[in-house]
Amino acid sequence: MLEVELAGLKLANPTMLASGILGTSGAALKRVAVSGGAGAIVTKSIGATPREGHPNPTVVEIDGGLISAIGLANPGYEEFREEIAVAKEGGVPVVGSVYGFNFQEYAMVAEAMQGYGVDAIELNISYPNVGKAGAFFGYREELAHEVVSEVRKRVSIPLFAKLTANAGDVVAVAKACEDAGADAITATGALRAMAIDVTTAKPVLGNRVGGLSGACLKPVALRCVYEIAEEVSIPVIGCGGITTGRDAVEFFLAGARAVQIGTAVLYRGITVFRKVSREIAEYLEEQGYGHVSEIVGLAQR
Amino acid sequence: MHEMQVVEIKKIVRETKRIRTFFLDLDVNAIPGQFVMVWLPGVNEKPMSASYTRGDLGITVLRLGDFTRRLFELSEGDLLGIRGPMGRGFKIYGDRLLLVGGGVGVAPLAPLAEEALRDGKEVTAIVGALTASELLFVDRLKRAGARVLISTDDGTAGRKGFTTDVLAELLEEESFDQCFTCGPELMMAKVLEITRSKRIPTQASLHRYFKCGIGICGQCVLDGTGLRVCKEGPTFRDKELRRSHEFGRYWRNAAGQKIYFGRR
Numbered sequence: 029m030l031e032v033e034l035a036g037l038k039l040a041n042p043t044m045l046a047s048g049i050l051g052t053s054g055a056a057l058k059r060v061a062v063s064g065g066a067g068a069i070v071t072k073s074i075g076a077t078p079r080e081g082h083p084n085p086t087v088v089e090i091d092g093g094l095i096s097a098i099g100l101a102n103p104g105y106e107e108f109r110e111e112i113a114v115a116k117e118g119g120v121p122v123v124g125s126v127y128g129f130n131f132q133e134y135a136m137v138a139e140a141m142q143g144y145g146v147d148a149i150e151l152n153i154s155y156p157n158v159g160k161a162g163a164f165f166g167y168r169e170e171l172a173h174e175v176v177s178e179v180r181k182r183v184s185i186p187l188f189a190k191l192t193a194n195a196g197d198v199v200a201v202a203k204a205c206e207d208a209g210a211d212a213i214t215a216t217g218a219l220r221a222m223a224i225d226v227t228t229a230k231p232v233l234g235n236r237v238g239g240l241s242g243a244c245l246k247p248v249a250l251r252c253v254y255e256i257a258e259e260v261s262i263p264v265i266g267c268g269g270i271t272t273g274r275d276a277v278e279f280f281l282a283g284a285r286a287v288q289i290g291t292a293v294l295y296r297g298i299t300v301f302r303k304v305s306r307e308i309a310e311y312l313e314e315q316g317y318g319h320v321s322e323i324v325g326l327a328q329r
Numbered sequence: 330m331h332e333m334q335v336v337e338i339k340k341i342v343r344e345t346k347r348i349r350t351f352f353l354d355l356d357v358n359a360i361p362g363q364f365v366m367v368w369l370p371g372v373n374e375k376p377m378s379a380s381y382t383r384g385d386l387g388i389t390v391l392r393l394g395d396f397t398r399r400l401f402e403l404s405e406g407d408l409l410g411i412r413g414p415m416g417r418g419f420k421i422y423g424d425r426l427l428l429v430g431g432g433v434g435v436a437p438l439a440p441l442a443e444e445a446l447r448d449g450k451e452v453t454a455i456v457g458a459l460t461a462s463e464l465l466f467v468d469r470l471k472r473a474g475a476r477v478l479i480s481t482d483d484g485t486a487g488r489k490g491f492t493t494d495v496l497a498e499l500l501e502e503e504s505f506d507q508c509f510t511c512g513p514e515l516m517m518a519k520v521l522e523i524t525r526s527k528r529i530p531t532q533a534s535l536h537r538y539f540k541c542g543i544g545i546c547g548q549c550v551l552d553g554t555g556l557r558v559c560k561e562g563p564t565f566r567d568k569e570l571r572r573s574h575e576f577g578r579y580w581r582n583a584a585g586q587k588i589y590f591g592r593r
């Protein structure tokens with residue numbers, strides 16, 4: 029009832045771990061697969077060289093979500109090889125998330141990750157908190173097209189492009205990615221946001237600004253998925269504030285074929301994937317559907 | 330939800346030349362072993378064990394790097410941001426308890442001793458430091474009613490040597506229901522080796538580089554277990570740590586690279 033095929037990947041259920049949540053080590057990724065029940069796991073975004081990221085505080089809790097600015101911290105792709113090997117012990121598809129400061133870095137790291145045995149690549153052109161990396165390539169369709177084309181030349185495994193709702197025209201960016209050879213679109217990453225402490229009159233985050241995630245991002249992400257799914261023929265993966273099975277169902281109805289879950293790990297624990305899967309199945313049974321694919325895009329018509 | 334609470338420093342106590350306790354205007358009822366994220370506005374945020382867990386929150390800090398140096402420049406009345414208390418604290422089992430603390434690692438053990446003694450338990454604490462003037466909370470532990478055994482690396486107080494030397498000798502003579510330890514990781518690894526051979530269940534409080542502190546970023550996950558030090562920890566049982574090939578060998582820096590303790 030819940031198994032899905034996503035750009036050639038076989039998932040036992042449509043819930044995936046979103047990039048950057050528990051994805052920094054193989055041990056954590058494996059736990060999300062084995063104990064958490066995720067249908068697929070996405071690694072932390074990995075780049076060409078090690079990065080310590082932004083100073084703390086890197087995360088602040090607010091009503092209905094989080095604002096975070098980890099700053100693309102990662103050990104560099106070479107050291108990440110052994111983490112992928114451990115993550116694969118989880119027995120579910122492993123998606124390698126990749127970011128870069130230029131096209132060459134994206135292509136080189138994506139190719140290396142393919143060599144380490146990941147099942148798909150997700151290009152992070154969504155992350156808003158590091159100047160000329162990540163979302164820098166996702167704000168405008170020309171740059172997005174170029175990143176995807178460059179990577180496409182070097183990797184043969186499925187290629188996802190993860191977009192940001194901060195883009196000028198997110199649908200145009202999605203179409204550019206499809207045109208450049210992407211196999212799926214992930215929508216969306218965190219939205220630019222900030223928090224200020226009124227006692228000290230200082231921004232709370234070490235990076236001053238960060239990315240908004242969790243429930244308060246959901247309506248924006250849902251709108252993006254709805255508009256993108258209408259315009260592209262490749263699968264769309266919904267991401268942003270999904271906490272319950274009902275939330276996931278909304279994304280399927282908008283046209284998503286799978287969903288990614290991040291911040292909800294905070295509210296419902298590592299087993300949130302198992303819980304959301306069960307709740308999706310309950311909805312399908314209640315409504316008399318036999319398979320999750322039957323509800324994809326229903327709200328479009 | 331763990332909101333950032335910005336509060337005044339009520340009182341600063343000089344414990345040793347390099348260790349100070351900061352009492353904050355924040356009423357807590359924490360479990361010994363739990364931690365808070367301490368934000369120095371405009372500078373950084375780091376995890377610290379609660380060293381006073383009831384009433385005004387206390388944190389006890391060793392001056393080590395840039396963050397703690399800046400913290401030591403603060404005065405009473407200055408502001409700090411606090412998230413927490415968070416994480417899993419120590420759990421007391423049995424009646425005869427043994428505490429092994431090295432350096433500033435005594436910080437979470439002192440409130441544990443006080444709590445246990447209040448509940449009528451018997452507490453023996455082994456307290457170690459480089460030198461006599463760096464010993465932490467010896468008087469506090471004695472005042473609470475604990476038996477205190479001391480070691481210093483240079484022999485200026487108590488037995489010359491390490492806490493683990495005192496531990497090994499003590500366990501030749503006596504037995505305990507539960508052991509609790511906090512201090513340098515290589516010391517704790519040795520403590521666990523010794524208590525394991527004597528079949529004394531042991532809980533250890535680990536230190537790792539934290540980012541989120543709330544179990545979502547993955548920075549602090551222990552290899553071999555998938556356990557998050559900030560969420561399932563920072564206190565762990567010996568049987569949990571036995572599954573980790575990371576414990577006692579390495580930790581991960583802010584980039585997630587492995588940094589080995591001492592020799593590989």
Ligand SMILES: Cc1cc2nc3c(=O)[nH]c(=O)nc-3n(C[C@H](O)[C@H](O)[C@H](O)COP(=O)(O)O)c2cc1C
Pocket residue numbers: 046047048049072073087094096098100125152154155190216217218240241242243245267268269270288289290291292545546
């Ligand atoms: C702490 C944290 C770290 C993140 N790191 C990344 C990252 O490295 N790469 C990326 O593509 N997205 C990253 N994200 C964004 C998430 O993958 C996700 O797109 C976003 O949080 C919205 O989903 P959610 O509301 O379910 O969390 C991060 C989010 C959080 C909260």
Ligand code: FES
Pocket residue numbers: 538539540541542543544545546547548549550557558559560
């Ligand atoms: S510090 Fe983020 S998971 Fe522990």
